[in-house]
Amino acid sequence: MGTSTAYGGPGGGTPLIPSWLGDPETGSEPDVDQNGPPAPDLVNPPTPPDKPPISKAADPQRFSGARSNFTRFAVSGGNDRxxxxRAVSRYVSTSSGGARQAAQRMGASRGAGARLLGFLADANARGMREALLELNLxxxxxxxxxxxxxxLAxxxxxxxxxxxxxxxxxxxxETIIDLAGEGLADLDAFTSEQMDTVFELYATHAIEARICNDIGTKVVTMPSNARVAHQVEKQLRDFIRGAVSDALIRTQESAPNMAQNHVLTFVDSVYESAFSILQSLGDAEADQ
Known part of the structure; x- marks a missing residue:
């Protein structure tokens, strides 16, 4: 939310993982014969290729549970935890099809998170000046x-x-806006703790924006009082950040020495772990 790119949410028939949502770090081109296509065999024409499978349409109501529960939370002014x-848990389990598919839905935020973390790791290892020189900055x-x-944007x-x-x-x-409030000012001595904080902020904002856009902020009723609406947004953000913080610690424990060529895998692990934790935390809140 905040400056979220709001829209009405994806259609219910949209596949859980859109076909265009590939690996942001790689791409492939179809093979091209530089000598042109061969002459057609009119006697033995080739067998038509099998049609590619059509992605099974997802449940058209899969977002409704998350939307209705988030609306109840918002209308309560943030009191209905x-x-x-339930809204967050159902988003992960029902709307997205589980933590792994929710992480895959992060799309461009996966590549952006990997590039950000790669830069931060370089700044931590070699110094901010050297990391900036590497990018002609x-x-x-x-x-x-x-x-x-x-x-760096x-x-x-x-x-x-x-x-x-x-x-x-x-x-x-949103991460840039938050930097000052986190006390991040001295870039000449960029520490591991500062690196974690910046990436944690980014992943939190990315997950929040993904959830809000998927649910469809235009169809979620928010309080008309600006102060109350801000409180609702803050509670959602804090809820997500707690999960991201735990996920980052968990992923670092399993991969303490992250190599530069494994940054995207690391980021994917953080996102998947964060969504898994969010579902568990959501279920715990719903049971209270």
């Missing part, structure tokens, strides 16, 4: 942290033409 728990060395991260989030790319960039902008 059980409805918040040496002139930003010594500048305020907000200016440095604004200059096109590297971290290179596209913004789709809703999915917009979510990734929006989460990055």
């Amino acid at each position: 059980a409805s918040l728990g 040496g002139s930003m060395a010594g500048r305020p942290i907000s200016e440095v991260f604004v200059a 096109d590297h971290i989030c290179p596209g913004a033409g789709t809703v999915d790319e917009g979510i990734a960039r929006e989460a990055y902008i």
